Amino acid sequence: MFSNDAINEKNINTSKLLHSAWQNLTTSVILLNQDLIVIYANESAKELFALGEKRFIGQEFHALFSHHTIDISRIYSHTLEQGIDCHQHRADVVFVDSRHAKIALSSRLITNDNQALALIEFRRLDEEIKHDQASYQMHQHIAARTLIRGLAHEIKNPLGGIRGAAQLLQYETYQSERDECTNLIIEQTDRLTELVDRLLGPNQLLKKTECNIHQTLESVVKLAMLENYNHIKLVKDYDPSIPDITIDEGKMQQVILNIIRNAQQAIHNNEANNIESGSIRIKTRIRHQMRAHNKSMKNALQIQISDNGPGIDQDIIETIFFPMVTNKEGGSGLGLSIAQTLIDQHNGYIDCESWSGHTEFNIYLPLGL
Ligand SMILES: Nc1ncnc2c1ncn2[C@@H]1O[C@H](COP(=O)(O)OP(=O)(O)O)[C@@H](O)[C@H]1O
Ligand SMILES: [Mg+2]
Incomplete structure (x- = not known):
């Protein structure tokens, strides 16, 4: 057991340590009080704003910039008044010394002696x-x-x-x-x-009909099973509450079949893989407020196809949706390029994430609920 003195000493050391950690963070962090005045800033923030302690502390937040697109009123109304975290993924700022930067920032409410403070973290985006x-x-x-x-x-x-x-x-x-x-x-x-x-690429008009997406997927799965990849497990994770969706069923089957075949081929050709452990997962979900690739959807159907194969080659991962990008002997490299065109024609979008041992394709299609 510690004696009281030892505990006090330990507390003092802990607060010193925390102070030092705060000052040495590479993230720029400041604290604002309810009047949106800076009451604290760490070293990294001082570097970012190129301001010394004296000119920084006590300054109004908006006065730290000669121009900015930060939503300060949101920080006030959300974080300081309601305690809700705020994230702004991209803001343009011009500091008082005329330097320009793109930053991301987030704010969170912390309280100290019943005083509400906003903890603001900044991250520079220009370098990234x-x-x-x-x-x-x-x-x-x-x-x-x-x-x-x-x-x-x-x-x-x-x-x-x-x-x-x-x-x-x-x-x-x-x-x-x-x-x-x-x-x-x-x-x-x-x-x-x-x-x-x-x-x-495909240039015919879509022949859209109302479809049950799970029936569509089932017929693709049947086709995919015809190939000789029986050692690869196909796991289905469907949300049965998904309503019918208006799509060109044949085209959608073509897209999904190519993605599943790619996964089968990747697992099959992966020599490092234990042949029994390969699996492909097909998941459907309803998603809300989806936004990417200049498209926004209030309600969307998500079809996710993931596999535990080797992952996409790092050399081609950024361009797999380009035509003729392939790492297969005799591959056309057109499958994903056509898939992207078709999904685009459906006003949806497709993206891909992959790392060693995992690849997933996500298709989002607008769903009129
Ligand atoms: N699930 C996956 N795992 C690993 N690599 C993949 C996967 N899906 C696609 N790829 C990579 O993307 C490339 C492009 O695919 P695609 O456009 O369908 O053309 P192709 O199948 O003719 O090569 C493939 O050659 C492969 O290298
Ligand atoms: Mg292919």
């Missing part, structure tokens, strides 16, 4: 955004080059055939031989046309 943009541009560049290489390869083969046939045609006198040449030319030009059509 720059890094993301650079990485995205690089991946786009690689994907574009791969696409061109793939295309060149696919075009060159039939072109070679057409040229050869035309040369022969010039000198052939027998009709049967001439027919053979013209047939070859027709075949190869058809092959090229088909390639171009595939690249352009």
